[in-house]
Amino acid sequence: MTSRSSRATARPSSEGRAVARTQTLLPGKDGIGTVRRTTLPGGLRIVTETLPSVRSATFGIWAHVGSRDETPALNGATHYLEHLLFKGTHKRSALDISAAIDAVGGEMNAFTAKEYTCYYARVLDTDLPLAIDVVCDMLTGSLIRDEDVDAERGVILEEIAMTEDDPGDVVHELFAQTMFGDTPLGRPVLGTVDTVNALTRGQIARFYKKHYDPTHLVVAAAGNVDHATVVRQVRRAFEKAGALTRTDAVPVAPRDGLRTLRAAGRVELLNRKTEQAHVVLGMPGLARTDERRWALGVLNTALGGGMSSRLFQEVREKRGLAYSVYSYTSGFADCGLFGVYAGCRPGQVHDVLKICRDELAKVASEGLTDDEIARAVGQLSGSTVLGLEDTGALMNRIGKSELCWGTQMSVDDMLDRIAAVTPDEVREVARDVLDQRPSLSVIGPLKDKQADRLHQAVS
Secondary structure, eight states, X not given: OOOOOXXXXXXXXXXXXXXXXXXXEEOOBTTBTEEEEEEOTTSOEEEEEEOTTOSEEXXXXXXXXXXXXXXXXXXXXXXHHHHHTTSBBSSOBHHHHHHHHHTTTOEEEEEEOSSOEEEEEEEEGGGHHHHHHHHHHHHHHBOOOHHHHHHHHHHHHHHXXXXXXXXXXXXXXHHHHHHHOSSGGGSOTTOOXXXXXXXXXXXXXXXXXXXXXXXXXXXXXXESOOHHHHHHHHHHHHHHTTOSOOSSOOOOOOOOOOOSOSOSSOEEEEEOOOSSEEEEEEEEOOOTTOTTHHHHHHHHHHHHSSTTSHHIIIIIITTOOOSEEEEEEEEOSSOEEEEEEEEEOGGGHHHHHHHHHHHHHHHHHHOOOHHHXXXXXXXXXXXXXXXXXXXXXXXXXXXXXXXXXXXXXXXXXXXHHHHTOOHHHHHHHHHXXXXXXXEEEEEEOOOHHHHHHHHHHTO
C-alpha cells in the first residue's frame, strides 16, 4: 500500500526531549477524512480519521497477535484471551464493562483472526471518552483470574460446538487444514476441545504479557473525533495503568516462515449427515503485500464475486445446482489462498466440481473478456466505497492498514489502483494462480464411491 505522509511534528517535553511524533498521513479535503498518526514513547501508535459530519465514533485497539502466533499446545489461547479481557479489571467488573457501553446505547465487541485481534466500541461522538476509557482499561488492566478462566472455558467450548454445527463454517477451517497442514495457519482460531480444556491460567497470562505491550498495539479511532484529544485520552489511560512503556517487550515475531503450502492435489473429506454437501476447491493465492493483489481482486470479483460472475451464472443460474456459490481470496503476511465455495445436494457434488474446475481452467488458459474485467472493476470499486460508509468500517481500515502495512491509502488512491488494473494483468495473475493443481475439502454424507471419485477430481 502507498502512503502520502506529509507533515510530522515532535512535541518536546520540559527537558527538551521528544516524547511523541505526529504525522498527517492523509490530508483529506477541507479537513474531512484527514488521517493522522501519533507514536508515543514505548511504541504505541494512535491513528485517527476525522469526519466532522457524523455523530458517531468508533474506537478500537488492534493487537499484532493471532492464532498463527500460537504453539500447538497454545492453540486457542489468543481467542481465549479475547474473551477474558471482558471479564473484569482492577477498575471494573464484567458487568461494569458491558453496562457502561449499554448505558449510552453503544456497542462493543472483539474478534480474533489468524494474524491479529481487535477490540472496539462504537458510540455517539459525545461518549467517545467513555469508550476510550473502557477499552483501554480492558486492554491494560485485565485481571485474568482463575475463576474467570474456568467459567469462560465453558463459554468457549459452546462456541466451538456452535461452529461445529455449521458445516458452511467448518468446511473453511477444513480447507485451511488441507492447505496448511499442522501449522499455525492450518489450526482453528478457536482451538479445539482438547487444547481449550488443557489451557491454564498461567499459560494465558504469560501469553497476555508477551503480546500485549505497546509495540504490538495500534489504537484507531474514526468518526467525529479530534486527533489531539484522542491521543491525550489514550495516553492518560495507558499511563494510569503503567502500560505506556515496557522494559521487557518482546519484538513481534516475523511471519515469513511459511515458504510453501502443502503439496497440491490434497483432499480432506469429513463425513457428516448434512442436507447439503459443502465444498471448497482452491489453491495457493497471494500474500497481502503482493502488488498483484489488485489484479487478483478484479479476477476474484469477475469469477465468483457477484450474481453476474462466471461461477454464479454457470452453477446456479444456468443449471440450478447450488444456492450459494462464490470465490474468495485470503491474504496473509507471507502467503495466501484462492478458493471456490459451493453448497449443493450431495448427489450433485461431482457436477458442481466439474463445472468449477472447467471454469478455472478456462480462465487460466483464455483469461476473462474485456467486458467481464470492466464490469468487475466497477463492481469492486463500488463495493469498496459502500463498505466504508460507517465509522466502524473506517476504524477497521485505518487500524488494519497501520498494523499490517504500516501505511495508509486514501479511498481515492484505492479506486485509482483498482481502475489502473489492465486486462493483461488480470490474465497474467489468472495464469499464475488458477493454473495450479487444486486441493479440495468436502463436508457431507459421502459414500465410499463418492469419496473415491472426489480424490480423482483433483488428480
